[in-house]
Amino acid sequence: AQSVTQLGSHVSVSEGALVLLRCNYSSSVPPYLFWYVQYPNQGLQLLLKYTTGATLVKGINGFEAEFKKSETSFHLTKPSAHMSDAAEYFCAVSDEGAGKSTFGDGTTLTVKP
Amino acid sequence: EPEVTQTPSHQVTQMGQEVILRCVPISNHLYFYWYRQILGQKVEFLVSFYNNEISEKSEIFDDQFSVERPDGSNFTLKIRSTKLEDSAMYFCASRWQADFSYEQYFGPGTRLTVT
Numbered sequence: 188a189q190s191v192t193q194l195g196s197h198v199s200v201s202e203g204a205l206v207l208l209r210c211n212y213s214s215s216v217p218p219y220l221f222w223y224v225q226y227p228n229q230g231l232q233l234l235l236k237y238t239t240g241a242t243l244v245k246g247i248n249g250f251e252a253e254f255k256k257s258e259t260s261f262h263l264t265k266p267s268a269h270m271s272d273a274a275e276y277f278c279a280v281s282d283e284g285a286g287k288s289t290f291g292d293g294t295t296l297t298v299k300p
Numbered sequence: 301e302p303e304v305t306q307t308p309s310h311q312v313t314q315m316g317q318e319v320i321l322r323c324v325p326i327s328n329h330l331y332f333y334w335y336r337q338i339l340g341q342k343v344e345f346l347v348s349f350y351n352n353e354i355s356e357k358s359e360i361f362d363d364q365f366s367v368e369r370p371d372g373s374n375f376t377l378k379i380r381s382t383k384l385e386d387s388a389m390y391f392c393a394s395r396w397q398a399d400f401s402y403e404q405y406f407g408p409g410t411r412l413t414v415t
Contacts, residue, residue, distance in 0.1 A: 219402040221403070223406075229408070229409075230391065230408040231391065231406045233403065233406075238402070277342065279343075281402040283402070286395060286402040287333065287356055288335075288343075288393075289345065290342045290343040290345075
């Protein structure tokens with residue numbers, strides 16, 4: 188069975204500071220990994236995904252994530268936080284076959300002026 | 301750009317009533333999913349659907365739930381007798397069969413409120 192652990196339910200950074208949101212996964216097969224952002228009362232927007240190939244993945248809005256198999260991690264980073272980055276972030280892993288996604292508990296990012 | 305649509309955006313119903321949530325997946329997609337998100341909690345998988353049958357379902361998806369693709373374009377989730385704890389945001393998603401990235405495209409969600 189697959190699982191995702193997001194360390195830190197709440198992360199607060201100052202505007203312009205580095206954003207680091209942590210995600211560790213458990214999967215019996217090579218994982219397909221995703222980060223989503225959710226703004227209040229809205230749906231899920233895909234930030235980036237890892238399937239195969241390059242382990243450093245770049246996404247939208249300046250975010251990127253690095254797949255580290257040895258650490259079973261897929262942490263999300265952004266060099267400089269913007270006020271508009273304040274949202275809920277979900278890490279997810281998909282399996283093969285029917286490809287259902289298993290989500291982490293989410294991390295609420297707060298950006299202070 | 302093609303997108304998944306869901307109707308209604310908000311549904312209020314009384315406990316014990318039946319509700320049907322509707323989704324229109326992206327037209328060339330062949331895998332369909334329902335997820336739910338209770339307020340303030342994580343997104344939970346309910347069911348996946350492929351080739352006109354359920355391919356996988358979670359423990360949440362009990363006999364009160366059913367899914368259907370009635371006309372080749374819509375994908376519905378029915379809850380036969382709603383309970384207070386069914387109040388949640390329900391997301392539909394779809395995936396292209398040959399997309400080996402397994403990326404799912406999510407709809408905007410239907411907020412279900414059971415009173």
